[in-house]
Amino acid sequence: MKSDRLIVLATVLLAAIYWFATEQIKEPLIGDPIGPKAIPRLLIIGLLIAAALLWLETMAGAMASNKAVPSETSKQEGPAGAKGYIFIAAMILSTLGYFSVFNWLGYALATALYLYALMAIFNPGKTRANVLTAIGFSFGSYLAFTRLFGAQMPAGLLPF
Amino acid sequence: METFNHIINGFGVALMPINLWYTFVGVLIGTIVGILPGIGPSASIALLIPVTYGMDPASGLIMMAGVYYGTKYGGSTTAILIRTPGEAASVMTSIDGYEMARNGRAGAALAISAIGSFIAGTLGVVALTLFAVPLASTALKFGPAEYFTLMLFALTAVASLSGKSPAKGLLSTILGLMIATIGIDLQSGQQRFTAGIAEFQDGIGFIVVVVGMFALAEVFRGLEKIHTGTSDPAMRITGKLWITKEEWRRSKGPIWRGSILGFLIGILPGAGGTIASLLSYSTEKRLSQNPEEFGKGAIEGVAGPEAANNSDTAGAMVPLLTLGVPGGGATAVMMGAFIMHGIQPGPLLFQNRPDLVWGLIDSMYIGNVMLLILNLPLIGLFVRLLYIPSGILYPLIIAISVLGTFAVNGSMVELYLVLFFGVLGYIFDKVEIPIPPLVLSLVLAGILEQSFRQALTLSDGNPAVFVSSGISATLVFLSAVSLALPFLIPRLKLVKPEQD
Numbered sequence: 001m002k003s004d005r006l007i008v009l010a011t012v013l014l015a016a017i018y019w020f021a022t023e024q025i026k027e028p029l030i031g032d033p034i035g036p037k038a039i040p041r042l043l044i045i046g047l048l049i050a051a052a053l054l055w056l057e058t059m060a061g062a063m064a065s066n067k068a069v070p071s072e073t074s075k076q077e078g079p080a081g082a083k084g085y086i087f088i089a090a091m092i093l094s095t096l097g098y099f100s101v102f103n104w105l106g107y108a109l110a111t112a113l114y115l116y117a118l119m120a121i122f123n124p125g126k127t128r129a130n131v132l133t134a135i136g137f138s139f140g141s142y143l144a145f146t147r148l149f150g151a152q153m154p155a156g157l158l159p160f
Numbered sequence: 161m162e163t164f165n166h167i168i169n170g171f172g173v174a175l176m177p178i179n180l181w182y183t184f185v186g187v188l189i190g191t192i193v194g195i196l197p198g199i200g201p202s203a204s205i206a207l208l209i210p211v212t213y214g215m216d217p218a219s220g221l222i223m224m225a226g227v228y229y230g231t232k233y234g235g236s237t238t239a240i241l242i243r244t245p246g247e248a249a250s251v252m253t254s255i256d257g258y259e260m261a262r263n264g265r266a267g268a269a270l271a272i273s274a275i276g277s278f279i280a281g282t283l284g285v286v287a288l289t290l291f292a293v294p295l296a297s298t299a300l301k302f303g304p305a306e307y308f309t310l311m312l313f314a315l316t317a318v319a320s321l322s323g324k325s326p327a328k329g330l331l332s333t334i335l336g337l338m339i340a341t342i343g344i345d346l347q348s349g350q351q352r353f354t355a356g357i358a359e360f361q362d363g364i365g366f367i368v369v370v371v372g373m374f375a376l377a378e379v380f381r382g383l384e385k386i387h388t389g390t391s392d393p394a395m396r397i398t399g400k401l402w403i404t405k406e407e408w409r410r411s412k413g414p415i416w417r418g419s420i421l422g423f424l425i426g427i428l429p430g431a432g433g434t435i436a437s438l439l440s441y442s443t444e445k446r447l448s449q450n451p452e453e454f455g456k457g458a459i460e461g462v463a464g465p466e467a468a469n470n471s472d473t474a475g476a477m478v479p480l481l482t483l484g485v486p487g488g489g490a491t492a493v494m495m496g497a498f499i500m501h502g503i504q505p506g507p508l509l510f511q512n513r514p515d516l517v518w519g520l521i522d523s524m525y526i527g528n529v530m531l532l533i534l535n536l537p538l539i540g541l542f543v544r545l546l547y548i549p550s551g552i553l554y555p556l557i558i559a560i561s562v563l564g565t566f567a568v569n570g571s572m573v574e575l576y577l578v579l580f581f582g583v584l585g586y587i588f589d590k591v592e593i594p595i596p597p598l599v600l601s602l603v604l605a606g607i608l609e610q611s612f613r614q615a616l617t618l619s620d621g622n623p624a625v626f627v628s629s630g631i632s633a634t635l636v637f638l639s640a641v642s643l644a645l646p647f648l649i650p651r652l653k654l655v656k657p658e659q660d
Contacts, residue, residue, distance in 0.1 A: 003590075003591045004591070007328075007331070007591060007593070011331060018338065018353075021353050025350055025351075025352050026350050027348075027350075028348040028349065028350060033616075033617055033620075033621060034347075034612075034613045034616050034617060034621070035348065036345040036347070036348045036350045036352055038612075038613070038616075039337070039341060039609045039612065039613075040338075040341055040352065040353075043334055043337055043338055043341070046330070046333075046334040046337075047331070047334050047338075049330070050327055050328075050330040050331040050334055051331075053326070053327035053330065053647070054325070054327035054328065054331065056327075056647075057325055057327050083387075083388070084384060084590065087383075087384050087387055088380060088384075088583065088586060091380055091383070092579065092583060095558070095579050096579070098562075099572065099575050099576060099579070102572065102575070103572070107563075107566070111559050111562070111563075114555075114558075114559070115555050115556070115559055118383075118551075118554075118555035118558070119551055119552055119555055121551075122383055122386050122387075122550070122551030122554065122555065123549045123551025123552050124551075126549070126552075129552070130552070133552055133556070134555075137556055137559060138559070141559070141560075141563055145563065145567055149214060149567070151567040151570075152570050153563075153566065153567065153570075
C-alpha cells in the first residue's frame, strides 16, 4: 500500500530527528551511570527495526497483490481518501478557531457557538434542538464546573 | 485468613453508601457508553478521569471500573438491535444476535446476553478474588530486571496482537515510549525533547493523549461516517424479554465455557475481549450439533461470546492489580487513572492499600448485580439512546473532552495537544496503526525506564542481568517469541504448499 511506504519514510525521518534531538541532551557529570540518553538511543534502534519490518510487510503485500485481482475497495480508495482529507482539514480549522477565541469569548460562549456550528452541519434541519443543546450544555457545564467543582474556566465576555 | 478478612473488609468499603452510588453511576455510564456505538470504554474512562480528581481514590476507581465492565453489557444491545457492536468485543454477538432480532426474538437475545454477562462477570470476579493474592505474592519477589522483562513482554505481546500488522503494532509501542521521554528525566534532572516549551517540562499529560487519541479521534471518525451516511436501522425489541427452558438448556454450556475461556484470555496481555468472544463463537460452532444454525440466529452464538467478553474484563484486572501491568487499551487507561490518584497498581497495593484494592474487587460483584437489573427490566429505556442523533452526540463529546482537559490544569497548550493527538488517532485509524500499544507503552514507560536503569546500575552496566534469573530469561524468550511469531507464521504457511 502507498500509505505504508509513506509510514516507512516518515518513521525513518522521525528516527533521524529523534537521534539529532537525543544528542542534544546534556549528560550529568555524576550520579547516573546509565544516563538520560540510553532509552532514547534504544528507541531509535526500535524505530528503525519497526520501519524495516514494515518495509518487508509492504514488499510481501505488494508481491501478493500483484497476483490478486484488484478489489472493489481499492478502486474506491482515491475519492473517499480525498473527501476524508478535506473533512479532517475542516475539523482541524474549526477546532483551532474555537481554541483561538476560547479565552476572549470565554468557555461558555465559545463552546456554545462551536457546538451550534457543528450541530448545524451534522444535524441539519433541527435548529431548535441544536440551539437548546448547544446553549444548555455550554452554560450548564460552565456553571457546574466553576460553582460546584471550583474549576477555573475562562469567563471571557460573560459578567459571571 | 488474613486475605479472607481483607475480602470482608473490602465489602465494607464497597457497601458504603457513597461507593454504592459511584458503582451505580459507573455501571450506568458503562451501559450507556456500551449502547452508544463508536464510544468505547477507553475513551469514556479517559473522559471521566478529570471528574474524579476531587473524589476519594477508592470511589473514583470503583466508578471507572464500573464503566469498564458496564460497557461490555451495553455493547451487546447495539450489536443485537442495529448489528453494530457498541464496543469492539461485541462484534460476534452482532452475527446471531441481530439474526435473532430479525426473527422476532430480540427480547430473548437481549435476555440471554444479560444473563450470560451476569454469570460470566460474577464468575470472573470470583476467579480474580482467588488468583489475585497468590500472583501478587509471587510478584513481590521480582527485582528491577524481572520487572523490566515483564513489561517488555507485555509490550511486545500487545504490539504483536493489536491490529493486522505486527510492524505497525511495534511502531505504535515505540511512539508511545518516545512521547513518554519528553520532559525532565527524573534520575538525572536533565530536560529531554522539551523544545524550550515550559509546559513540556512535566511531560505530556496522559489525559491529553488518551482523550485525544480515543475520544476525539473516535468523534472525528463518527462525524466522518455521518458525512458519508452509513448506518443500519435500529430494530424494535420484539418478543418477551426472557428465554424459554429450551433456550436456557442450549445456553448453559456456552456460558460456562465462555466464562472460563474469557477469563484465561483476559489475563494474557494483548488478547482482549474481541479474541475471547471470537474463540468462544468458533468453539460453540464446532461443538454444536447444528452448526448450520450459526449465523442465522443460534442462541449459543450470543450466549458464549457474551460470557467470554464479560469474564475477560475480570481476567484483565488480574495483571493490572497484581503486577501493575495492563494488558490492553482500556486497562492501560485504568492504570493511568490509578497513577493520577497517586496509587501504583502492583503487588505492594495488596499490602499497602488492601481496603482500596478489595473494595474495588468486591464492588465488581455488586456492580454485576446492578448491571443485570439495568440490562433486563430497564433495557427498554436505554434503547431510546439509540435514537439520539449522532450529529448532536459527537459535538457534545468534543465539548466534554475540552472541558475535562482544560479543567485539570487550565492550560491552552494542553487543548492544542488534545487536538494534535485527536488528529493523530484519526490518521492512525486510517493507516491501520493500532492505538492501544501506544497508550500502554505511555503508561508503562516510566516504570520501564526506571527498572531498566536500576537493573543496569546494580549490575555495573552488565546487560546480562536481564537473563540472569530464570523468570527474566523466560520473559525475554517469550518477548522474542511474541515478536517473531506473527512474522514467522505466514511464511511457514506460504512455504508449506510449495514443499507439498
